Amino acid sequence: MSSHGSLYKRCGCRDRDTGKAAGTHCSSLSHPGHGSWYYSLEVPAGLDGRRRRIRRGGFSSRRAAAQALTRLRTPSTDDLCNPNLTVGRWLAIWLATRIALRPSTLRSYTELTHNHLLPALGTIPLRDLHPADIQTMFTRLARKRHAEGGTLSASSVARIHATLRAALNAAVRERLLTDNPARYVELPPARRPRAVIWTPDRIAEFNRDGVRPAVAVWTPTQTAHFLSTIRGHRLYAAYHLIALRGLRRSEAAGLRWCDVDLDGGVLMVCTQLQRVGGQVLQVPPKTDSSRRLIALDHTTVTALRRHRRNQEAELAERGREGHGWVFTHAHGSPINPDYLTRTFGALVVSAGLPPIRLHDLRHGAATLALQAGASLKVIQDQLGHSSIVLTADTYISVVPEVARHAAEDVARLVLHAGRTAPGTTRPRRSARPPRARRARTHRRLR
Incomplete structure (x- = not known):
């Protein structure tokens, strides 16, 4: 070389x-x-x-x-x-040598480094970096967060810490440090927001104060209304797929016809499209668990068949050939995930529904599956999560119908137990009045 x-x-x-x-x-x-x-x-x-x-x-x-x-x-x-190698120079070298990171992850690391780590720690010699220096930085970030009205969340602070810790772990591997000082820093707890349902009361509250929940999903009725309203849109099948099967927007944008088996009713998620630095790039799935088979119901298969016929007609009308992408612009080029997001926002407004993000449509798919009786394990596999804890804590909102069914099941269990004899499944015999038993005994003695 x-x-x-x-x-x-x-x-x-x-x-x-x-x-x-x-x-x-x-x-x-x-x-x-x-x-x-x-x-x-x-x-x-x-x-x-x-x-x-x-x-x-x-x-x-x-x-x-x-x-x-x-x-x-x-x-x-x-x-x-160089014994005087600074934290800033090491961060620059570390960013330039990341080979296993997805482009979006590298972009996030770079932004966090330039916006937060370099201003606070960049001039400190790497070998002199102390946990107190890092703790001071995060204390100032916390004060800045409170002073500016919550512009920097606890989860953002956690991402900054994760970036610094990864960079310093690499310095330990290179024998530039003997230990990672970021290990000893205390951070505010970062909790994942739980999804909430757009119930009538929550919609009324939103209309009064304009405060939108961090993660909100539609009810089944609202989802059905949205899909009915946009049925004639050329990207209807994409939103149908996200709403019912929970694909990420990058997975939907990166879907190819060779990965879809309409006769078998399955598709394979094996690539994504991401916008990085003004370019749309084809990248591998987010994790190994993201590379998965997804079963398709008959309504989704029907929507995809109709979409393919319309796509072929569009390309033929313009004298273009497709490149195998499922969701494209009219001239055949693949869809930018950001375009899916912008279009979705406009469609939500036109449908007159409470606002949600496109990613919340994926949250909603998990909630719908739960309401339909699917187990958390099935939903985890459907969404491509590596941990069932993530599925339970972040993506599942217990819709009122499911909670009521659970309450009724518990009540039936208790009532059934009260009607059976202990240790058996036989109905419990009703006790006879004490007076009748005494009378019967008296007759025998006679």
Whole structure:
């Protein structure tokens, strides 16, 4: 490998027969917008004497990858051997060498680093960084949050801490630190918001004060009204799929016809589309659990068949050929996930429904499945969660009907127990009046 580094292109596609990643050998890499660019660079040995190879990807163009490689190579990674290496310089090196991060995660790390970590810690020598320095930063962030009326939530503070901790863990692995000082910092608890239902009382409260819940979902009736209202829209099938089967917007945008089996009533989530740096990139699913099979009901299959006929007619009318994407613009190019979000917001307003986010439509799919009697495990698999705790704590709102059914079941259980003899399933015999028993005994004695 050249000491100046190399550039290459790869994607997240997998062979349908073997399941192995195509990587740099995918036949579609020559198509514009397919895959992303990477660089590779071998750097000098660090303090531990080991040589390292740095790889980083997710760039939308060869030029962007080349520019990032140049920034990493100059002034050079000799900084790793500099005893005065600052926290700021280490954070820059760490961000430039992340190879396993999704583009959206890398963008989040970069924003949190530049907005919060660099101003507070950037000039401190890395080896002199103390837990007290980090605690002071988070104390100031908490005060800033309260002073500005809650602009920085506890969950945002937790993400800042996670970013710093990951960067310092990497410094420990490089033998630049002996321990991670971020381990010893106390943070305010970050709780996931639980979804609430748009009941009539909650709608009335929203109309009075205009305060929107952090996570809100529609009732089944409201969801049905929305789908009925937009039935003629060209992206109806996309919103139908999200509302009933709980796909993420990036998963819906990245869905390809080769991943859909309408005859078998299933689809495979194996790729996503994400907007990063002004470009829409094809990326692997969020986690291993996100790569999943989703069963389709007959109404969803019907909606997708109708959508495919309409799509083929649109392309034929414009003399275009499709590239295999399920949801596209009229000329055949794939849909930007942000476009799905903007369009959804306009459709909600036109339907006259209480506001929810497009991601809340996914929350609602979980709630509908719970109401229909599905188990948490089934819902976890449907949504592609790695933990059933996440499913229970974040995505499931116990709708009133389900809660009432549970209450009735408990009452029936108790009443049934009261009607049976202890230790048996036989009905309990009713006790006879004491006076009648005494009379019968008296007759025997006679």
